[in-house]
Amino acid sequence: MLDFEEELKKFRPSLEIDQVEDNVYNNKLTDVTDLLDEMLKEIKEHQ
Amino acid sequence: MKCFNCGAALKNMDYCSQCGADVKLYRKMIQLSNAYYNRGLEKAKVRDLSGAVTALSQSLKINKKNTDARNLLGLVYFELGEVVEALSQWIISRSFQSQKNLADYYIEEIQNNPARLQTINTTIKKYNQSLLYCEQGSYDLAVIQLKKVLSMNMNLLKAHELLALLYMKNENYGRARSELKRVLAIDRTNTCALRYMQELDEASGKNDQKEEEKSNKDVIAYTSGNETIIQPVGVKDNSGVLSVINVVIGLAIGAAVMWFLVMPAQQQRTNAELNQAIADYSEQLDSRTASLESLRGEIDDLESRTEEAEAQASQAAEQLAGYEALINAYGLYAQEDAAGALEALQQIDRENLSENAGTLYDEIFASVGAEAVNELYTSGYAAYEAGDYETAIQDLGRCYELDNSQGNALYFLARAYHRSGDTENAKIYYQKVIDEQPGTRRATDAQGLLSGL
Numbered sequence: 001m002l003d004f005e006e007e008l009k010k011f012r013p014s015l016e017i018d019q020v021e022d023n024v025y026n027n028k029l030t031d032v033t034d035l036l037d038e039m040l041k042e043i044k045e046h047q
Numbered sequence: 048m049k050c051f052n053c054g055a056a057l058k059n060m061d062y063c064s065q066c067g068a069d070v071k072l073y074r075k076m077i078q079l080s081n082a083y084y085n086r087g088l089e090k091a092k093v094r095d096l097s098g099a100v101t102a103l104s105q106s107l108k109i110n111k112k113n114t115d116a117r118n119l120l121g122l123v124y125f126e127l128g129e130v131v132e133a134l135s136q137w138i139i140s141r142s143f144q145s146q147k148n149l150a151d152y153y154i155e156e157i158q159n160n161p162a163r164l165q166t167i168n169t170t171i172k173k174y175n176q177s178l179l180y181c182e183q184g185s186y187d188l189a190v191i192q193l194k195k196v197l198s199m200n201m202n203l204l205k206a207h208e209l210l211a212l213l214y215m216k217n218e219n220y221g222r223a224r225s226e227l228k229r230v231l232a233i234d235r236t237n238t239c240a241l242r243y244m245q246e247l248d249e250a251s252g253k254n255d256q257k258e259e260e261k262s263n264k265d266v267i268a269y270t271s272g273n274e275t276i277i278q279p280v281g282v283k284d285n286s287g288v289l290s291v292i293n294v295v296i297g298l299a300i301g302a303a304v305m306w307f308l309v310m311p312a313q314q315q316r317t318n319a320e321l322n323q324a325i326a327d328y329s330e331q332l333d334s335r336t337a338s339l340e341s342l343r344g345e346i347d348d349l350e351s352r353t354e355e356a357e358a359q360a361s362q363a364a365e366q367l368a369g370y371e372a373l374i375n376a377y378g379l380y381a382q383e384d385a386a387g388a389l390e391a392l393q394q395i396d397r398e399n400l401s402e403n404a405g406t407l408y409d410e411i412f413a414s415v416g417a418e419a420v421n422e423l424y425t426s427g428y429a430a431y432e433a434g435d436y437e438t439a440i441q442d443l444g445r446c447y448e449l450d451n452s453q454g455n456a457l458y459f460l461a462r463a464y465h466r467s468g469d470t471e472n473a474k475i476y477y478q479k480v481i482d483e484q485p486g487t488r489r490a491t492d493a494q495g496l497l498s499g500l
Contacts, residue, residue, distance in 0.1 A: 001246070001249075001250075002212075002215065002243070002246050004212065004215075004216050007212055008181055008182075008212065010239075011178055011181075011205065011208075011209055013174075013175040013178055014129070014131065014171045014174055014175060014205065015131035015132070015171070016131065016168055016171050016172060016175075017130070017131060017134075017164060017167070017168040017171070018168075019131060020131050020134045020135055020138070023131055023132070023135045024135045024138050024139060027135060027139060029111050029139065030111070031107065031108055031109060031110055031111035031112075032076050032108065032109045032110070033051050033073065033076060033109075033110060033111070033112075034111075036051065036072065036073060036076070037051055037052070040052070040068065
């Protein structure tokens with residue numbers, strides 16, 4: 001059986017249009033290629 | 048494909064020809080990112096939007112510069128009603144690929160329709176407000192607000208899900224199911240909607256549904272849009288008769304409109320046209336009348352000219368006759384026929400003669416006038432004495448005409464009329480004697496003779 005209160009907590013307010021800029025800046029844009037790049041740099045430094 | 052280390056274009060080798068970096072693993076990751084993108088695309092095509100979001104997010108975690116995956120992720124978010132997330136993905140995509148990027152088109156499409164953008168923003172605000180109502184326990188207000196949100200933006204799945212949850216709390220399972228069906232129509236694998244649906248099935252099982260149907264035999268319930276319509280079974284469906292009645296009423300209203308609105312307007316238009324035609328004809332008639340009056344004026348002018356010309360011709364003829372009579376009078380005067388000359392002069396209108404002719408007229412008249420008068424009196428009196436009263440009347444009358452100062456001529460003229468038996472003329476001339484020669488013997492005699500008549 002659903003717990004209404006618990007389910008309600010899962011709903012989050014939506015971002016409004018004027019918050020797009022903040023959302024873009026807060027977006028984590030790190031990907032695996034960045035990790036690979038960092039790994040290669042560390043390997044070079046150790047060498 | 049470009050080298051992650053130096054950005055040089057990679058060839059079909061496991062290392063970069065520019066910087067020598069090992070790109071074997073990097074190439075594998077790019078391929079993996081593309082594979083996730085393809086999977087996301089397939090899921091999006093079959094409206095497995097939640098699955099598409101997962102796959103595309105994986106693709107971007109591996110390669111954040113996969114603009115195709117990012118653009119598609121934005122498109123999927125937009126379809127789910129997450130406009131801010133969609134715009135964010137497209138803006139990031141454009142930052143990685145500034146040219147020939149489909150994200151430009153998406154952003155432009157949204158920016159070119161500010162009214163739509165404003166509506167979306169309003170729906171987001173209302174959704175947040177409804178969440179606030181839920182936190183405050185005002186569930187009815189939240190339901191109203193969510194209905195408004197969905198009437199403006201049907202694709203906001205979170206609003207459908209929240210509304211379904213509120214309906215479920217109120218045990219309004221039919222409406223909750225309807226909302227969840229709408230969610231699943233947009234996103235077929237929406238986890239939340241599927242879970243709620245499962246809960247609904249458990250809460251309102253088939254047995255319960257049958258019992259509910261049995262208990263509600265007298266009503267039929269069905270859903271239209273956001274509303275559940277409950278119709279009593281016992282009510283007889285008179286829609287056919289009502290349709291006929293409505294058609295008849297409609298025809299009557301149409302006829303009334305024709306009679307009271309259209310016909311007067313038509314009549315008014317016809318009257319206006321007739322009035323205009325009458326005005327045109329009146330104007331033409333006035334014009335014709337004016338031209339007729341003008342022609343009549345010309346005719347009168349011509350007639351007056353004709354009369355004037357005729358008068359001038361007549362005057363000229365009279366002048367000519369006067370000159371001829373003057374010549375004739377002069378001839379008689381030269382032959383010493385004073386009476387004939389005087390008679391000829393009397394036929395002449397002195398006013399019509401020229402200055403020289405008038406002078407000649409006066410000279411002849413002065414010479415023959417007195418002589419002629421004497422001659423006429425002498426001959427007339429002689430005729431009177433001789434009893435020739437006809438000649439006496441003629442000569443004496445002529446004498447008096449030429450010179451009305453001839454009192455004797457007038458007296459004997461009256462006497463001649465008396466003796467000839469013409470008492471009427473005798474009375475006239477006796478009276479003239481009395482009037483013109485008062486106190487004289489002739490007047491006394493005339494009075495006595497007049498009394499005797």
